Amino acid sequence: MKRIAALVAMWLLLAGQAFAMEKGGPKSGVGFHSTSAPVGLRLGIGEYYSLDLGLGYRSRDNQEKWTLDAGLPIEIKDLGSVRAILRPGFLYREIGDDFKTTALTAELEAEAFLTQDFSVSAAFGVAHEHVHGTDEDTIRTTGGE
Numbered sequence: 001m002k003r004i005a006a007l008v009a010m011w012l013l014l015a016g017q018a019f020a021m022e023k024g025g026p027k028s029g030v031g032f033h034s035t036s037a038p039v040g041l042r043l044g045i046g047e048y049y050s051l052d053l054g055l056g057y058r059s060r061d062n063q064e065k066w067t068l069d070a071g072l073p074i075e076i077k078d079l080g081s082v083r084a085i086l087r088p089g090f091l092y093r094e095i096g097d098d099f100k101t102t103a104l105t106a107e108l109e110a111e112a113f114l115t116q117d118f119s120v121s122a123a124f125g126v127a128h129e130h131v132h133g134t135d136e137d138t139i140r141t142t143g144g145e
Contacts, residue, residue, distance in 0.1 A: 033123070034091065037069035048075040052089070068092045073109065085109040087123060103129035105142055 027050070032040035037054030044050050049072065056067035071089030078084075089105040107125030114120060124143035130136070 027119075029117075029119075033071065033087075033089075034067070034069045036093065037067040037091075040069070042073065049073070052087070063096045064094075065096075066092075066094045071105070071107075081113045083111045083113075085111060085121075085123075087125070091127070091129075098133075100132040101129055102132070103127040107142055 028042060028044045030041055032038045033052055033054055034040075034056070037056035039056065040052065040054035042050050042052050052069070052071040052073060054067075054069035056065070056069070058065040069089065069091050071087045073085045073087045076084050076086050085108070087105075087107045087109050089107065091101075091103040091105060093101045105125055105127040107123040109121050109123035111119050111121035122143070124141070127140050127142050129138050129140060
């Protein structure tokens with residue numbers, strides 16, 4: 001329980017910093033990129049770059065599942081209210097004590113600003129996923145999770 005409280009406190013601290021950014025500066029905000037990590041934050045770290053961080057936790061049938069999603073969105077085209085983004089990323093999942101996976105992802109994302117401070121986005125791409133403790137590697141598509 002202490003781990004959850006620490007993660008929530010860290011997320012709220014970062015979210016407060018995101019809202020304190022200067023208007024007209026890099027875009028930052030809260031949201032999510034992956035349904036398995038629904039508590040997320042995008043921090044603008046430059047004119048064309050951002051940092052995505054997402055966390056997820058689920059407990060069902062005495063089994064815990066942790067997910068960490070991180071990415072580096074890179075703006076490749078700005079059309080005013082719509083941006084095209086290339087997002088390399090990393091996804092870590094831990095289910096119980098025995099099952100862990102890591103994935104490297106590459107996605108194309110479209111982000112549409114419905115107002116100056118509110119956007120929606122969709123992404124599609126590929127992931128190379130590895131199951132720890134095995135020789136199992138898979139390549140799969142992402143998006144539509």
